[in-house]
Amino acid sequence: VSGSATNTPQPADSEYIVPVTVGASTVNLDFDTGSADLWVYTSSTAGGAGHNYYTPSDGATVMNGETWSIGYGDGSSASGNVYQDTVVVGGVTATAQAVEAAQTVSSSFSSDTSNDGLLGLSWSSLNTVSPDQQKTFYDNVQSSLADPVFAAILKHDAPGSYDFGFIDSSKYTGNITYTPADNSQGYWGFTVDSYTVGTTVTSTALSGIADTGTSLLLLDDTTCGNYYAQVSGAINDSSQGGWVYDCSTSLPDFSVSINGYTATVPGSYLTYDQQSSGQCYGGIQSSTAIGFNIFGDVFLKSQYVVFDGPNVQLGFASQ
Numbered sequence: 001v002s003g004s005a006t007n008t009p010q011p012a013d014s015e016y017i018v019p020v021t022v023g024a025s026t027v028n029l030d031f032d033t034g035s036a037d038l039w040v041y042t043s044s045t046a047g048g049a050g051h052n053y054y055t056p057s058d059g060a061t062v063m064n065g066e067t068w069s070i071g072y073g074d075g076s077s078a079s080g081n082v083y084q085d086t087v088v089v090g091g092v093t094a095t096a097q098a099v100e101a102a103q104t105v106s107s108s109f110s111s112d113t114s115n116d117g118l119l120g121l122s123w124s125s126l127n128t129v130s131p132d133q134q135k136t137f138y139d140n141v142q143s144s145l146a147d148p149v150f151a152a153i154l155k156h157d158a159p160g161s162y163d164f165g166f167i168d169s170s171k172y173t174g175n176i177t178y179t180p181a182d183n184s185q186g187y188w189g190f191t192v193d194s195y196t197v198g199t200t201v202t203s204t205a206l207s208g209i210a211d212t213g214t215s216l217l218l219l220d221d222t223t224c225g226n227y228y229a230q231v232s233g234a235i236n237d238s239s240q241g242g243w244v245y246d247c248s249t250s251l252p253d254f255s256v257s258i259n260g261y262t263a264t265v266p267g268s269y270l271t272y273d274q275q276s277s278g279q280c281y282g283g284i285q286s287s288t289a290i291g292f293n294i295f296g297d298v299f300l301k302s303q304y305v306v307f308d309g310p311n312v313q314l315g316f317a318s319q
């Protein structure tokens with residue numbers, strides 16, 4: 001089998017939401033290659049006002065004794081109990097998917113009514129269900145897929161898709177360049193050989209993770225400093241949450257070299273949003289607080305990205 005589900009960017013391309021059939025309901029989930037839990041609001045979730053919620057199908061079963069509790073890099077969290085139910089994404093069906101029902105969610109989730117939960121697409125080793133760790137949707141359907149891969153096609157301010165089971169050459173230009181993935185921490189980790197700000201090449205390798213569930217491109221302080229050195233007037237202002245600059249400033253492109261392929265994020269994608277101060281908040285920010293680099297939506301929305309589990313590799317092409 002194969003299938004494609006449309007994703008829709010939320011304001012500032014902050015997250016990409018996909019309608020998913022979970023049991024007897026349709027909910028809008030944030031697909032997150034940086035985590036491995038599929039969780040969703042229920043009719044009784046504290047903080048569930050304004051969200052669609054999960055209704056178990058007639059065939060659903062409660063996974064007795066199983067619970068989950070997750071924390072994310074931005075300090076948000078959620079927890080609850082677990083059902084086994086049918087989940088359909090773009091016509092691809094997982095018949096025995098662990099559906100994690102949220103009993104509690106933190107305030108940043110409850111106030112974000114654009115999503116009704118998350119669908120994790122990292123490696124299943126990050127799944128938080130206890131005492132029996134559960135598999136991601138991708139792991140559950142992988143053996144049924146015509147080609148056991150999925151692709152993320154995130155766009156700037158336009159609908160894209162998550163494709164399961166096929167590579168679509170109409171969705172990228174040139175060729176796909178593959179590079180080994182580092183799944184040792186449960187993420188889709190990878191290394192770039194160098195980076196370029198405008199036309200200035202820095203021959204330093206950077207490692208990080210491909211994370212559709214993080215909005216920004218989070219890089220070490222040296223790399224951030226080298227980028228914003230080419231943004232006149234940019235300052236790193238902790239009171240505004242990081243690197244800001246006057247919104248009239250033009251931004252240089254940021255590109256990375258992966259196995260001979262140059263992945264370019266145009267300067268026009270590198271402003272995240274305008275602050276009330278009239279300053280603009282950059283899409284490239286520091287990864288110091290996290291301890292590793294994150295190639296989030298700001299980077300990914302310039303690329304066609306293949307996530308290949310069996311070969312433990314990532315593929316990149318321009319779109």
Ligand SMILES: COc1ccc(CN)cc1O
Pocket residue numbers: 015030032034035072073074076108109112115118213214
């Ligand atoms: C508060 O909202 C979120 C927090 C964490 C993630 C996963 N990186 C996704 C979200 O939409």
